[in-house]
Amino acid sequence: MSASGRILTGIGVSPGVVIGPALVLEWNIPDVPNRVVARDQVEGEVARLHAAVAEVRGHLDGLRHRAERRIGAEEAKIFDAQILMLEDQEFLAGVIRLIRDNQLSAERAFEFKALEMRALWARSTSVRLRERVVDLTAVQLRVLNYLLGKPMALDVAREGPDPVVVFMRELTPGLTVQFDRDTIAGFVSEEGTRTSHAAILAHSLGIPCVMGLVGALPRVRSGTRVILDGSTGRVILDPRPEEISGTQAGERRRQAFEHEIERGIAQPAVTRDGVRVELLGNVDLPEELEAAAIHGAEGVGLLRTEFLVLGRSEMPSEDEQAAYFTRVGARFPGRPVMIRSYDLGGDKFPGPLRPPPEANPFLGWRALRVCLDRPDIFRGQIRAILRARATADVRLLLPLVTQLEEVRQTKELVAEALADLIREGRPAARELPLGVMIETPAAVVLVDALAAECDFLSVGSNDLTQYTLVVDRGNARLASRFNAIHPAVVRMLQTIAEAGRRAGKPTSVCGEMASDPLAAFLLLGLGYRVLSASPTSLPLMRWLIRRLDATGAAAAAAAAVQGTTERAVREALEQGIATYVDLRSLEGERLPPGLRETSFTA
Amino acid sequence: MNELGLHARPAAEFVKVASRFQAEIALGRDEMVVNGKSVLGVMTLAAECGAELVLRAEGKDAEAAIGALEALVRNRFHE
Numbered sequence: 001m002s003a004s005g006r007i008l009t010g011i012g013v014s015p016g017v018v019i020g021p022a023l024v025l026e027w028n029i030p031d032v033p034n035r036v037v038a039r040d041q042v043e044g045e046v047a048r049l050h051a052a053v054a055e056v057r058g059h060l061d062g063l064r065h066r067a068e069r070r071i072g073a074e075e076a077k078i079f080d081a082q083i084l085m086l087e088d089q090e091f092l093a094g095v096i097r098l099i100r101d102n103q104l105s106a107e108r109a110f111e112f113k114a115l116e117m118r119a120l121w122a123r124s125t126s127v128r129l130r131e132r133v134v135d136l137t138a139v140q141l142r143v144l145n146y147l148l149g150k151p152m153a154l155d156v157a158r159e160g161p162d163p164v165v166v167f168m169r170e171l172t173p174g175l176t177v178q179f180d181r182d183t184i185a186g187f188v189s190e191e192g193t194r195t196s197h198a199a200i201l202a203h204s205l206g207i208p209c210v211m212g213l214v215g216a217l218p219r220v221r222s223g224t225r226v227i228l229d230g231s232t233g234r235v236i237l238d239p240r241p242e243e244i245s246g247t248q249a250g251e252r253r254r255q256a257f258e259h260e261i262e263r264g265i266a267q268p269a270v271t272r273d274g275v276r277v278e279l280l281g282n283v284d285l286p287e288e289l290e291a292a293a294i295h296g297a298e299g300v301g302l303l304r305t306e307f308l309v310l311g312r313s314e315m316p317s318e319d320e321q322a323a324y325f326t327r328v329g330a331r332f333p334g335r336p337v338m339i340r341s342y343d344l345g346g347d348k349f350p351g352p353l354r355p356p357p358e359a360n361p362f363l364g365w366r367a368l369r370v371c372l373d374r375p376d377i378f379r380g381q382i383r384a385i386l387r388a389r390a391t392a393d394v395r396l397l398l399p400l401v402t403q404l405e406e407v408r409q410t411k412e413l414v415a416e417a418l419a420d421l422i423r424e425g426r427p428a429a430r431e432l433p434l435g436v437m438i439e440t441p442a443a444v445v446l447v448d449a450l451a452a453e454c455d456f457l458s459v460g461s462n463d464l465t466q467y468t469l470v471v472d473r474g475n476a477r478l479a480s481r482f483n484a485i486h487p488a489v490v491r492m493l494q495t496i497a498e499a500g501r502r503a504g505k506p507t508s509v510c511g512e513m514a515s516d517p518l519a520a521f522l523l524l525g526l527g528y529r530v531l532s533a534s535p536t537s538l539p540l541m542r543w544l545i546r547r548l549d550a551t552g553a554a555a556a557a558a559a560a561v562q563g564t565t566e567r568a569v570r571e572a573l574e575q576g577i578a579t580y581v582d583l584r585s586l587e588g589e590r591l592p593p594g595l596r597e598t599s600f601t602a
Numbered sequence: 603m604n605e606l607g608l609h610a611r612p613a614a615e616f617v618k619v620a621s622r623f624q625a626e627i628a629l630g631r632d633e634m635v636v637n638g639k640s641v642l643g644v645m646t647l648a649a650e651c652g653a654e655l656v657l658r659a660e661g662k663d664a665e666a667a668i669g670a671l672e673a674l675v676r677n678r679f680h681e
Contacts, residue, residue, distance in 0.1 A: 081614045081641070090640035120646055129645060136642075313612060 008213055010188070012233035013199035016208030017251050019244060020185040022224045022237075023164035024217060029137070030144050035105040045099045048147060049092070049106040056086055056142045078135070086139045091117070107147035114140045165226050167217060186228040188235060190214050206291070206536055210235055261539040265296040269542045272580075275550035277524065279541055280336070280532035282510060286324070289331050292535040296542060299335035301458070301532020302397070302510040303328060305342055305381070312350045315377055321384035329392020338397040338435055338458065338510075338532075339385055341378065341410075343367045362472065367400035372409055382417045382432075389429030397435040397458055402442040407453045410434065437510075439463035444492045451503035458532075459496055461511025461519075465489050484513040485560075485569050490522065494561050497526045508532060517544050518570070521577045524550060525557025547580045617641040619674050625661030627671070638671070 037045055064079035085091075091113060098109035118136060121129050163185035170191040187202055187209040202209035208230030220226065220237055227236040227247050236243055269277045280301030281292030292300065308316045308324065328337050345366020349355065358364040371378035388394045398410060414432050421428040436443065436450045439460030443450060451457055465471070465484045472478060483489075493509075500507030508530035513519045515537035523531060524545065533541060556576025563569035577583060620627045620638040627638030629647055631654065636643030638657070647655070659667040 077614075084614045084617055084641040088640050088642045090637045091642050117642055117646075124646070132645060 006237045008235045010210045010213030010233045012230050013211050014203040014209035015231040017229045018185040019227050020162050020165045022220050022226050024167045024222045032107050032111045036103050045106040052146045261543040269545040271550045273549050278530040281535040295535045295538040299332050300337040303339045318380040318384050322387040325388035337394045340397045344370045386428040390427040395433040399437045401436050447499040451505045457507040459509040461513035525553035613645040623663045623667035625659040625664040625667045628658045630656040
């Protein structure tokens with residue numbers, strides 16, 4: 001972070017500009033005064049303790065309920081664990097003993113016992129147990145704050161009429177579930193990056209967010225007015241009047257443009273010369289389904305399944321997966337949902353199954369390779385998709401394919417799963433469309449053979465760019481070198497589009513590339529008619545496509561493909577698109593960070 | 603009991619089942635013994651993978667308790 005007094009700069013992870021009062025949420029355990037009570041007040045302290053436990057219990061129940069409704073039953077279980085800790089009879093008996101034997105106040109006794117527990121856990125050789133201290137802290141904070149008559153500081157309580165800009169050291173599950181546009185205008189954290197779970201969630205909910213603002217908390221007090229710019233990562237404390245008016249004017253322009261874009265949601269994405277483009281949403285988390293639907297997604301072009309596994313101690317059951325896939329399908333009736341098989345690898349594994357660390361995880365044992373080596377895992381996912389397909393148009397999409405054999409092996413597993421389900425008499429589809437992601441140079445070279453073997457193709461532009469240019473897109477030093485409009489990538493995109501056409505297989509692009517206006521223009525020109533991107537990007541893409549002309553795009557793309565330098569490609573496209581839109585007018589609009597795919601490949 | 607300690611969740615499930623019984627349930631490892639109905643205790647004890655744990659129940663429904671907890675450990679934690 002660079003700081004010059006009032007202006008702090010972190011990493012903008014979710015675009016949008018807001019002005020509002022700061023709300024600082026501290027996770028510091030409050031100071032508990034050393035208080036001893038009179039003999040005849042001892043039972044009163046025990047009663048206070050019980051009241052505190054009951055109050056916190058009610059509070060946790062509420063959060064649990066909210067988590068279940070907003071995020072999912074699995075996430076809600078975090079609060080189950082906290083409730084059990086809170087009501088641990090052994091622990092409470094210890095606290096009560098301390099009150100009675102030593103005439104301690106309820107808060108003093110509780111703190112003493114909690115310290116004992118924390119010390120025990122902190123000494124543990126188990127990293128995972130030490131990590132659970134965060135749950136213990138959450139419980140401890142709530143109980144102590146209640147006993148000390150303080151608000152339960154972990155929660156967002158709006159004090160004035162305006163939604164608040166929340167400042168926190170780090171995002172916690174308890175806060176995640178309270179993400180609510182009515183209460184929270186923006187979010188600032190000292191820790192976290194573009195790839196953290198919270199950043200993705202904020203982006204998909206459309207809440208402006210800046211992370212990595214190290215040292216921000218001591219500089220800001222609750223109630224201080226702040227301007228937060230989630231695109232540039234800039235946070236201004238106590239803004240001057242001209243800064244506020246400037247921001248407000250910019251915000252009005254942005255909103256007017258956004259309204260124009262939003263108005264187009266109900267209209268189909270058709271170019272001026274009548275070419276229909278299908279716009280689908282990429283969905284990482286269940287929470288994003290609503291966003292996808294609201295922003296006019298005509299289905300899900302990429303349903304990631306890793307969230308089902310992250311932070312778990314075991315693989316999710318087939319039933320749990322089938323229920324989720326059915327739910328997604330039901331949200332988009334009659335529309336396709338491409339379910340990407342588990343992209344497991346590295347730390348994206350339930351703890352006990354985690355393989356040893358690899359020197360090059362991007363070149364390692366991940367994605368389809370893991371699924372094929374662990375048919376016990378893959379089978380459950382395939383069966384779940386087949387079962388969901390009984391009621392919805394869900395399809396299977398294979399990531400990181402480099403060999404034709406991988407597709408054939410998958411087909412065998414699908415055939416086996418199908419036979420099993422029929423034998424068991426379970427409702428399930430009788431066939432399953434299979435798609436191959438073209439996201440490695442190997443797959444591009446073999447694209448004709450792969451197209452012949454599958455039902456549809458989907459270009460994973462993020463990985464394709466990364467593997468072709470040998471640039472890690474998570475590496476900030478290489479950021480300027482990560483460019484999907486590199487001539488090598490552009491020519492690959494042309495090869496893939498042509499192969500899809502020749503084989504008569506639908507071919508889509510499901511990377512963030514599609515949400516960049518210039519790249520979308522290129523893809524349209526190369527003949528792609530299905531684009532999938534993060535839900536919040538869709539309105540802008542629709543707005544853009546309705547202004548473009550497919551014939552003009554094709555001419556510009558043909559010129560771009562001839563380019564041998566990035567600059568030549570860019571110039572050809574910029575020249576072509578200038579006829580239809582002024583790209584400069586889109587600067588700083590709701591363009592996504594463009595790095596979202598790294599969320600699960602760190 | 604290879605992953606009882608990995609996560610709060612398996613410990614929580616263990617305690618939930620244990621609490622359904624009247625019997626006193628103790629869980630031991632090496633020299634340490636904790637109350638099987640205390641989630642904090644169970645988490646502390648069962649923190650390490652592959653640790654050998656001893657389960658003991660005392661009371662009217664002790665046998666049923668042992669059966670249920672054994673089944674839980676076998677089904678849930680040894681997948």
